[in-house]
Amino acid sequence: MTQENEETLSTMAADENRLDESPRGVAILVAVGVVVGILSGLFGIGGGTVIVPALVWLGLTQRHAAATSMLAIVPTSISGVISYAVNGNVDWIAALLVFLGMFVGGQVGSWLLARLSELVLRWAFVAFLVFVIANQLVFVPSRDSQIVLTPFTGVGLVVFGVVAGILAGLLGIGGGAICVPALSILFGASDLIARGTSLLAMFPNAITTTVANVKRRMVHVKAALIIGIIAACITPFGTWLAGAVSPRVGSILFTLYLAALLIRSLWVAIKATRR
Template identity: 75%
Template sequence: MTSLPACCSHTLVPVNTGDATNNIEQNHLDESPRGLIIMAVVGVAVGVLSGMFGIGGGTVIVPALVWLGLTQRHAAATSMMAIVPTAVSGVISYAFESDVDWIVAAIVFAGMFVGGQIGSWLLSKLPELVLRWAFVVFLLFVMVNQAMSNPSRDSRIELTVGTVVGLIVFGVIAGILAGLLGIGGGAICVPALSILFGASDLIARGTSLLAMFPNAITTSVANVRRRMVHVKAALIIGIVAALTAPLGTWIASAVTPRTGAILFTAYLCVLLVRSFWVAFKATRR
């Protein structure tokens, strides 16, 4: 793999925070033609998966960027910025089919805004090894929940005082995980909105994308200030993903809810195995 440290030093946003853990010299992102093609391919995959499952795509972006040379910390921060255009495209696609609950999304975002700032702060402080294992545990949790779910295509969320409080608390938790792991939050929001709050599979996906969009912006701003974002990589992946997200949305509506859940679980299984192996190797060093 070609390593170009000089390129990384130009594309990471130069904000002086004084935090040694964020030193850009840790990063050697492959920006050769091969590396740029890989980023574009990742963007295609992220866009389709985002549209299909209502996720931001961080579960694909983070491992890919680590493989291309970023640290786990900078990959997670860069992933959050790439999620912004991806989420916008997905929301528009789902909104055309009336599969977005705007009120619920606003409530969840209120919690995610607070949680995202906490997660971003933790991202700048926690050791690299802790971040890798946190990602593995997160994937395992989501996979188990997704396998247990039995999604419906007709149900909607009934808003009560208890539901509103629950959505806010859940939003805070999702925001912390999003900021810490570099995910949009959809991988936890979608199953939670279906299992805990009774949303249909399509509404859960569309609502999740809408809730994560402003959270991805606010968290990315915090990450930029902490000098953790590789802007060029984020733009390449995010723009390509935004163009392909409508295809994923079409696939989501074409398959049955149970088929969609099985596909999502299978995707998480593959990702879990790879992430576990990477974390295990890092632990043995």
């Protein structure tokens, strides 16, 4: 891409960035942080599935909301990792292998984020939610199983990380919504280990992807820090809830949450298509 095209993208980014920063808007950001903190600890996700729609509602484009979400996920995921690691529910080697893949995939996702249309991004988000819900409905993880590392499993974790990284960078999610079910379904992790490992794998990827997004001037730093810091303080409570409920109950709660989000996202995507 030429320097002129890069400058054009930067100008467009600045023009599109119109977040509501009134007291009402800040209050909503704080409330989003609280919700994200609970969901991050409870489900092992970064919270992008909440952050992105909320930021779009407050005035950012899908593109800027996705980029801002990645920065907010950094402190949230660090807090979640600490909470899960204290109870021994993190597979450090598996997380490293997934991150290696996510590092590459995240850069690809960030590159695509700056170039795909708003309509494509909205429908990609809908398709992603359908995929995750389908997986949650057909599989309930065990609380006692763990990942058995073999050369084949190691390669699989890296390849999976590339796919998760692309989706994370493209959709503005940490990757937990796809990592958690995949680590259980494909690699045999318990529900708690899948969540703790997912959070560990996602925060370095969130950092590297955010750096790329900041260079493209797509991140609203103030909004990201408000959400991220509040969420980081609340996440330990969500982690406690995760251990207090059974794997089946946790799976049902996650499915219900995603189903509600899918309905809203589908409605927004349909409206955008009709314009």
